[in-house]
Amino acid sequence: MNSNVPSDVMELERDTFFDFVKQYSGEKVANLLEFQDITNVNYLLTCKDPLEILLLDSDDLIELKKATCLKLNNNSFTVLPGVKSKLNLLKCVLTKKRNELKRESSKKSSNSLITYILSDNNSISNNLNHSADVLAATPTNTFTSSINNCVTAQETIKRYLIDSLDDWCKKMRTTDDQYEMLELKENLDFDFIIDLDGGKVFIRCKCGTIATLGKKDNNYIVSDSFVEYLN
Numbered sequence: 001m002n003s004n005v006p007s008d009v010m011e012l013e014r015d016t017f018f019d020f021v022k023q024y025s026g027e028k029v030a031n032l033l034e035f036q037d038i039t040n041v042n043y044l045l046t047c048k049d050p051l052e053i054l055l056l057d058s059d060d061l062i063e064l065k066k067a068t069c070l071k072l073n074n075n076s077f078t079v080l081p082g083v084k085s086k087l088n089l090l091k092c093v094l095t096k097k098r099n100e101l102k103r104e105s106s107k108k109s110s111n112s113l114i115t116y117i118l119s120d121n122n123s124i125s126n127n128l129n130h131s132a133d134v135l136a137a138t139p140t141n142t143f144t145s146s147i148n149n150c151v152t153a154q155e156t157i158k159r160y161l162i163d164s165l166d167d168w169c170k171k172m173r174t175t176d177d178q179y180e181m182l183e184l185k186e187n188l189d190f191d192f193i194i195d196l197d198g199g200k201v202f203i204r205c206k207c208g209t210i211a212t213l214g215k216k217d218n219n220y221i222v223s224d225s226f227v228e229y230l231n
Contacts, residue, residue, distance in 0.1 A: 005097045014039045024093075025086040028068050032083070035064050041094050050087060051079055154194045157201060162186060 004024065006012075012020055017040050022030035036053060038044050054065055054077060069077035169182045184190060193202040193210070204210045 005093060007101075009094065009097055010041050010101060012040060017041070021090065025090045026083075028080075028083050029086050029090065032064065032068055032087070041098065045091060045095060045098065051084065054079055157194055158186075158192050161192060161201070161203075165190075 006020065009020065018030045018034050021033060032050060033039075033044065036047075036050060038047055038050060044050070054061065054069060065071070065077045068083045069079050071077055165184050169184055173180055173182050186192075189206050191204050193204060195201070200212060202210050202212055
């Protein structure tokens with residue numbers, strides 16, 4: 001039975017929906033839904049009991065009751081078993097179809113995500129391979145030499161600045177009693193940020209304050225005021 005339900009059933013609205021219901025469940029069920037303005041699958045499935053309206057006492061419902069119910073001798077109405085069965089079957093089939101479409105949609109989304117991830121991984125892999133090829137094509141001696149020169153320059157600058165700070169601390173300890181225990185340690189009281197490309201060196205205090213070092217005779221210098229601030 002589910003195979004007779006169109007794949008676009010969730011998109012059917014009003015006339016197209018009523019035409020489907022009429023074809024699948026009969027004209028009586030279609031008229032019952034149309035009277036209540038149940039115009040699509042979602043409205044039907046969220047309606048707890050479309051037959052409940054037939055229990056109401058209203059002159060506006062007489063024609064609908066005559067079409068879908070049996071009038072008893074006491075003037076009450078009872079819903080025809082066929083109408084009740086067809087409506088229950090319709091709701092059951094549409095519920096299954098909706099769940100089936102949800103699963104298909106979820107599966108497509110998962111497949112799309114997997115395809116994207118695989119594509120992205122391939123792109124990353126290609127970039128890594130390209131980088132590896134470029135690195136492999138670079139002469140080892142030239143590459144190693146460049147790294148060594150960079151490290152040596154940074155260490156030279158850092159060593160000079162640390163020695164300068166040590167000398168300043170020694171000077172202060174011998175000339176001023178209040179600095180008797182003065183000692184500044186790299187990575188504890190301060191650290192250096194060396195930008196060789198930009199030709200700048202920064203000193204950062206343990207509190208996070210950063211100062212740009214000046215230059216004198218091609219050597220970087222730390223101002224006395226900032227050194228005192230470090231302390």
